Amino acid sequence: MRDRISRRNFLRTVGVGGLVLLNPPRLLSSQTRGGNVVLRWNDAFLQGVRESKLGPPMVSRALAVAHTCIFDAWAAYDRLALGTRVGGALRRPARERSLINKQTAISVAAYRAGADLFPASVATIFDPLMASLGFDPADHSVDTSTPTGIGNRVSTAVLAFRHQDGANQLGDEPGGLPGVAYSDYTGFAPANGPMDIRFAFDPSTVSDPNRWQPLRYVDGTGTLVTPRFVGAQWQRVTPFALTSSAQERSPNGPALYGSGEFVDQAEALLEISAGLTDEQKVIALYWADGPRSELPPGHWNLFAQLVAHRDHTGDSEHDLDQAVKFFFVLTNAILDAGICAWDNKCAFASVRPITAIRFLFQGRQVRAWGGPGQGAQTIRGEDWFPYQTRSFPTPPFPEYSSGHSNFSAAGAEILRL
Numbered sequence: 001m002r003d004r005i006s007r008r009n010f011l012r013t014v015g016v017g018g019l020v021l022l023n024p025p026r027l028l029s030s031q032t033r034g035g036n037v038v039l040r041w042n043d044a045f046l047q048g049v050r051e052s053k054l055g056p057p058m059v060s061r062a063l064a065v066a067h068t069c070i071f072d073a074w075a076a077y078d079r080l081a082l083g084t085r086v087g088g089a090l091r092r093p094a095r096e097r098s099l100i101n102k103q104t105a106i107s108v109a110a111y112r113a114g115a116d117l118f119p120a121s122v123a124t125i126f127d128p129l130m131a132s133l134g135f136d137p138a139d140h141s142v143d144t145s146t147p148t149g150i151g152n153r154v155s156t157a158v159l160a161f162r163h164q165d166g167a168n169q170l171g172d173e174p175g176g177l178p179g180v181a182y183s184d185y186t187g188f189a190p191a192n193g194p195m196d197i198r199f200a201f202d203p204s205t206v207s208d209p210n211r212w213q214p215l216r217y218v219d220g221t222g223t224l225v226t227p228r229f230v231g232a233q234w235q236r237v238t239p240f241a242l243t244s245s246a247q248e249r250s251p252n253g254p255a256l257y258g259s260g261e262f263v264d265q266a267e268a269l270l271e272i273s274a275g276l277t278d279e280q281k282v283i284a285l286y287w288a289d290g291p292r293s294e295l296p297p298g299h300w301n302l303f304a305q306l307v308a309h310r311d312h313t314g315d316s317e318h319d320l321d322q323a324v325k326f327f328f329v330l331t332n333a334i335l336d337a338g339i340c341a342w343d344n345k346c347a348f349a350s351v352r353p354i355t356a357i358r359f360l361f362q363g364r365q366v367r368a369w370g371g372p373g374q375g376a377q378t379i380r381g382e383d384w385f386p387y388q389t390r391s392f393p394t395p396p397f398p399e400y401s402s403g404h405s406n407f408s409a410a411g412a413e414i415l416r417l
Contacts, residue, residue, distance in 0.1 A: 037103050037133065038070060038323035039308055041110040044125050046294045046301055048118030051125070053291070055230035056395075056403050057237075057338045058167070058182050060297035064240065064335035065162050066113040071328040072154035073109035077102045077147075078321070085157035090144050099317045101147040106324070107135050108151025109158075116159050117169075166236035173233075188232035190214050191349065197393055201358045201382040209257040212398035213355040220291060220391040227396035229349075234342035240332040245343040253348045254400040257360075266360050269353055273368040274376040276387065287404065290392050296404050297334050300411030304330050307415060330414045337410035341403045350400040354393060357384040 045066050049059050072083035076090040077097045083090065092101070107130065114126040115137075130137045135148075142156075143149035163169060168176050168185055176185035191211035195201065198217065206213060216226040235245040242248075255261035276284075289296045308323050357366075361381025368384055370377030386394060397403075 036308070036319055036323055037107055037110075038320060038327060039305060040129065040133075041070065041107070041114075042067075042301055042305060042327055044110075044114060044129050045118070046298050047125050048114055048121040049294045049298045050292055051121050052118055054182070054295070055397070056289075056295045056297060056407070057231040057234045057342050059295045060331070060335045060338035060407065061162070061165075061167055061169075061237065062117040063297060063301060064331040065158060066110060066117060067327045067331045069109040069113040069155040069158045070106050071324055072158055073105040073147075073151045074102055074321070074324045076105060076144075076150045076154070083154055085161060086154065090150055090153065092145075092150070099320065102317070102320055103133075104135060104147035105151040105154075106320075107133055108139075108148050109155040110151075111135070111137050112152065112155035113159065116155075165238040166233065168233060176233075182231075184228065184232040186233050186236070188229055188346075188349075190229065192355070194226050195355065195358075197354075197385075197390065201362065203359060203362055203382075206355060206359050209356065209359050210351055212349045212351060214396070215354070215393055217393055218391060220389075229345075230395075230397050231342045232346060232397075234339060235346040237339050237342075239336045239339050242336050242339065245339045246347070248340045249343050249347055250401065253344070254350045257351075257356075262356075263360070266353075266357055269357065270361075270366050270368050270384075273384070273387070276369055276376075281387065284387055288388075289404075290388075290395075296407045297331075297338065297411075300330065300334060300407060300415075301327070303411065303415060330411060333410040333414050334407050337406040338403065341401050341406035342397075344401040345398040345403075348400050349398045352394050352399045354384070354386055358382045 045063055049062065054062065068084055071081075072085060075081035075083040075088075076092055078091075079094070079097070082088050111126055111130050115122045118125070127137060139148050140152055141149045142153050144153055166173075168182055171178060171180045171183055173183075173185040175187060177183040190213065191208040192213040193205040193207070194214040194216045195205055196216040212229065214226055214228070216224065219225050237245065239245060239247075255265060272280075287296075287299070289299055293299075294302060304327060308326060311322070358381060361384065364381045365378050366381045366384065367376060367378055369375070369387055370379060371385065388394065395403075
């Protein structure tokens with residue numbers, strides 16, 4: 001039986017992607033300018049995300065890689081913990097398991113991770129943080145009898161492993177764009193031609209109304225762009241705990257064009273669009289997570305920051321230990337959730353609301369949100385637009401399954417534990 005999507009589940013599946021506006025960037029939290037170094041590095045990573053142009057799955061991976069480097073460095077100074085790449089081979093004796101040694105190893109590993117994952121932010125974010133902590137980023141010692149050597153050694157191991165994990169971070173995968181980080185190398189080609197939102201909807205660009213359609217629009221910099229499927233290779237990325245990216249793939253996929261379920265979903269979205277309350281709009285703005293934000297995966301790191309500030313904000317050894325484990329588990333759960341979501345996106349390449357609504361209701365009058373300051377209006381179906389800005393009309397990847405929902409379910413479950 002096909003996966004049935006209730007109105008509530010429909011919101012989870014397409015509502016965030018179809019009903020959101022951009023949110024402003026969040027600044028580095030003043031609460032983490034002292035105290036727990038893990039929280040300070042997490043803040044730095046999130047600022048690196050905001051300054052980058054990474055897509056959501058790339059952000060989930062980057063945060064997981066960064067916090068794995070931190071965990072592996074810390075594990076060398078814990079009695080039982082095993083690093084992900086070297087196990088317990090670098091474990092230091094009890095007399096060396098001091099707070100300062102942990103802080104040093106963590107900071108060196110975090111710096112190497114940040115520089116690797118967000119190279120454009122080294123001078124603006126990571127160098128100043130290292131200086132404020134009193135550590136030397138130019139010290140590349142791999143003497144594992146020292147915390148600096150531990151940090152350098154484990155970060156090198158983690159990063160080397162992840163450079164070959166299928167994400168194509170270095171842009172060196174055959175079939176990709178040489179030197180272009182995270183470029184697709186699978187040969188994915190959209191079934192439909194691009195929709196140019198500057199002009200009237202052209203139904204002839206839609207060859208298959210079940211499939212994703214690229215969009216052409218003027219972005220926030222004034223540049224005419226036609227983004228490719230971001231993360232088209234993501235079902236090939238090595239997960240953290242899953243045995244396969246397809247492990248949680250839907251057996252049926254989304255409702256298909258021509259079915260009653262497809263029409264029901266579209267009509268439900270129109271009803272939501274026409275009845276948007278101020279509260280719903282504010283919620284949509286908050287969860288937008290578009291360009292210049294920390295994106296959906298990073299949003300859950302913000303929530304984790306709040307929890308950590310409440311429970312582990314101090315500079316005690318216990319607070320540090322708990323924060324390391326907390327962010328390690330959180331970010332890797334979100335990494336795997338993103339791999340699952342993008343496996344579905346790759347497998348089904350499903351249509352997004354901006355194409356589905358326009359194609360289904362072309363030539364008809366519909367009631368929907370009419371644009372900024374317009375409220376609900378009666379408009380032509382082919383003119384329908386999601387509750388987003390024209391400079392970022394819809395995220396550049398297929399709809400099903402929802403990235404927001406997958407990232408959030410994983411993040412919420414970890415925070416609940």
